[in-house]
Amino acid sequence: MLFTTSADNDVTVLRIEGELDAVSVTDIRAALNTIAEGKPARVEVDLSALRLIDSSGVGAIVSLFKAVRAYGGSLTTTGVHGQPLAIFRLLRLDRVLMG
Amino acid sequence: MKGHIIVRLEVPGVIQYRDIMLRTLSATCKLIGPGPGARSSRASLFSAHFVSAVGEAYNNIALHGYAGHEPGTIRMEIEQGPDWIRVVLADTGASFDPAQARPPDLDALPESGLGVFIMQSFVDEVTYVPGHPNLLTLFKRLDQPREASPHSRRRAPAERS
Numbered sequence A: 001m002l003f004t005t006s007a008d009n010d011v012t013v014l015r016i017e018g019e020l021d022a023v024s025v026t027d028i029r030a031a032l033n034t035i036a037e038g039k040p041a042r043v044e045v046d047l048s049a050l051r052l053i054d055s056s057g058v059g060a061i062v063s064l065f066k067a068v069r070a071y072g073g074s075l076t077t078t079g080v081h082g083q084p085l086a087i088f089r090l091l092r093l094d095r096v097l098m099g
Numbered sequence B: 001m002k003g004h005i006i007v008r009l010e011v012p013g014v015i016q017y018r019d020i021m022l023r024t025l026s027a028t029c030k031l032i033g034p035g036p037g038a039r040s041s042r043a044s045l046f047s048a049h050f051v052s053a054v055g056e057a058y059n060n061i062a063l064h065g066y067a068g069h070e071p072g073t074i075r076m077e078i079e080q081g082p083d084w085i086r087v088v089l090a091d092t093g094a095s096f097d098p099a100q101a102r103p104p105d106l107d108a109l110p111e112s113g114l115g116v117f118i119m120q121s122f123v124d125e126v127t128y129v130p131g132h133p134n135l136l137t138l139f140k141r142l143d144q145p146r147e148a149s150p151h152s153r154r155r156a157p158a159e160r161s
Helices: A029-038 A054-072 A080-092 B015-029 B041-065 B114-120
Strands: A001-010 A011-018 A042-053 A074-078 B004-012 B073-080 B084-091 B125-129 B134-141
Touching: A001 A029, A011 A029, A011 A054, A029 A054, A042 A054, A042 A080, A042 B041, A054 A074, A054 B004, A054 B125, A074 B004, A080 B041, B004 B015, B015 B041, B015 B073, B015 B084, B041 B073, B041 B084, B041 B114
Parallel strands: A011 A042, A042 A074
Antiparallel strands: A001 A011, B004 B073, B073 B084, B084 B134, B125 B134
16 A cells, blocks of 8 residues: 655645555554644545555544544545445445545 | 355465455456456456455454454355355454444444444355354355345354354
């Protein structure tokens, strides 16, 4: 799993590639905390290169969503497809997270 | 319903070996349904669902079943039919019947406790027989698209093969 973050004005873009699962999720938690602590008005999570997500990965993204929402920001995911899209639809996250 | 057992794989029961299991399973799923080169979107979704389900089962064994003591192994056996697949996962960790898991409140956006729900929702049958080893069987058929509805059945110990 690889991830990058970029910030432009009040928008932070987090791009996650590969597989976000119980093995890789520990590598990204610190970065998610840093994003939330910066309190950007908008967070975009680019999942166009994400191949696989499991319940651990979902938990991490939902945790970030809640943290951003808690200070009044917004978070949307983009490019969700394949297996991650199947997971999002099952958990009804497409209605909440997908822009 | 009998098919062909085409894969037996045993790995240490730790999370780091999850990828080996799932990549093997993903490759096996490509043998189900349409012939080589004819990967329909339905077949791709079948694979995505089933690999997700087995992945969550693996997580539960490695992270919870073997938590707190020296992990044993996780043994996966894949049985294939013309339009179905069955996976049996065997472990010697703490028993946990997925039928006992409470369904998550999705409206509350839970951050945990989703694994069993995902597993149950993405397969047609879940069977669990606690013991030494515990045996978790997941079955999915290609030609019966189903709504995401958890389904779990527990077999009595006398039925254990």
